[in-house]
Amino acid sequence: MTVRVMRLQRFAEERTERATPRRREEARKEGRVAKSPELTSAIALAALLVALRVVGPMVWGQWENIFQLDFSTSPPKTWTTGTVEQLLVEQMMSALKALAPIVGTALVMGVAVAVMQVRPMLTVKQLIPDFSRLLPTAGVKRLFSASSLVELGKSLSKLVIVGALSYSSISRMAGEIRGYDDTDVMSIPSVVGSLVFQLGIRIAVAMVLLAALDFAYQRYAFEKSLRMTKQEVKDEWKDTEGNPQIKSTIRKRARQIAMRRMMQAVPKADVVVTNPTHFAIALRYDGATMTAPEVVAKGADALAQRIKVVASESGVPMVENKPLAQSLYRMVDIGEQVPAELYQAVAEVLAYVYRMRATGRR
Known part of the structure; x- marks a missing residue:
């Protein structure tokens, strides 16, 4: 009889119930939502490469025109620190203007994906420092927790994927460069640039797929963390609907x-x-x-x-x-x-x- 009662108590304390709307709202107010930073960075990387592909030739053309204009004109009679600094500032501002559309596209896409994951929300609880996280015991628990193992798995997966893709692309690049003779040396930079860009696209696609899996896992883990016991559901119902006797x-x-x-x-x-x-x-x-x-x-x-x-x-x-x-x-x-x-x-x-x-x- 005692064993049966203990089993019933253990079952009653298990978190088997889906989170109620009130539980979800409380978690959201605390800043706890299902999100994947990996997805945000992966989409931003993909957007950066796409923008580079679309706007890159125009940017490169602008830089060529700037260099030709700066160095084709007759140099000043005397090079001074001021003239060199002025030239560098002008070159830097021109580069920033040319790169603005590319960087802006990646930034906008990253912010959009982050907002789509969590929806617009404002909470100050995440800004309040939690000094309990500084305790050594808390650090050890985080080190050997399931989330830490998942993060380690993601890091190793990214390392393996990037390494495999890089090795494949570099081997292909080396094979193509060996086939060039002296007359084709001038075309090597463009070939290398094309292969590097293709490598970037392949890595971005792999990162997006890996991030999608991570987002699915984050949603699963978040839903699991919100689960409630039967007693918690009953207590919440009493709080929201009122005590049945009353x-x-x-x-x-x-x-x-x-x-x-x-x-x-x-x-x-x-x-x-x-x-x-x-x-x-x-x-x-x-x-x-x-x-x-x-x-x-x-x-x-x-x-x-x-x-x-x-x-x-x-x-x-x-x-x-x-x-x-x-x-x-x-x-x-x-x-x-x-x-x-x-x-x-x-x-x-x-x-x-x-x-x-x-x-x-x-």
């Missing part, structure tokens, strides 16, 4: 208040239509303010008897009409007006009551 008490009090108001409205009714034993419906009609008679109270069985007692004590006439009482009880709620299909029957009852009052009978 809610039951509130509903009971609300019913008592509604019942008290209903019974207080019976003496103001014009007539109580009865079944006669099962139903009692109190009707009130004021031609100046109402378009149709209104049900101010209704009840069945014991409640019907209470309505009849109050009506009798208050001098409200009671009329027995089984079909009408059943229809009113079934079709009209308290505070609602009588529907059109019951106008005729209700009008006959009210006319009868008014005649009784006119003759002084109850």
Whole structure:
């Protein structure tokens, strides 16, 4: 028996339940979201290479024009530190202007991917220093944690992929360069540049695929970290929806208040239509303010008897009409007006009551 109880307790403490919306919102406020920095850097690298491919020839052409313009003109009579510095500044500013579209594309893509992963969010909790992370025990735990092993695996994977692709490209590059003779030496830089760019593209594609796997893992790990025990779900439900006992008490009090108001409205009714034993419906009609008679109270069985007692004590006439009482009880709620299909029957009852009052009978 003791073993069984321990197993049940252990099962109850296991995090088997999916995170509730409230749990997810709290995690988001704390800055805990599923994100992969690898994906951001990989997409930024790919965007950089694509922009370099598209804008690169134009940038290279601008640089050639700048160098030709600077060095084809007659040099100053005397080279001074000032003239050299001015030339270097001009060259640097020209280079920055030429590279701005390439760097800007990579930066925009990196920011866009980061925002797409976490959605716009503002939290200051991540900026607050956590001094507990400085403890040696915390460092040892992080060193041998599952996340550290995953990060080590990612680093080794990137090292192996980059190394294999680089070795393949360099071997291919060396093979092609050996085949050139002296007349083709001038074309070697362009060939090397093309092969290096192809290597960059291959590495970028591999990094994107690896980052996509990392993002899938990060989402899995994040969802796992948010899982809740059954008891936590119950406690959260009590916090958000309220304690069931308290809610039951509130509903009971609300019913008592509604019942008290209903019974207080019976003496103001014009007539109580009865079944006669099962139903009692109190009707009130004021031609100046109402378009149709209104049900101010209704009840069945014991409640019907209470309505009849109050009506009798208050001098409200009671009329027995089984079909009408059943229809009113079934079709009209308290505070609602009588529907059109019951106008005729209700009008006959009210006319009868008014005649009784006119003759002084109850």
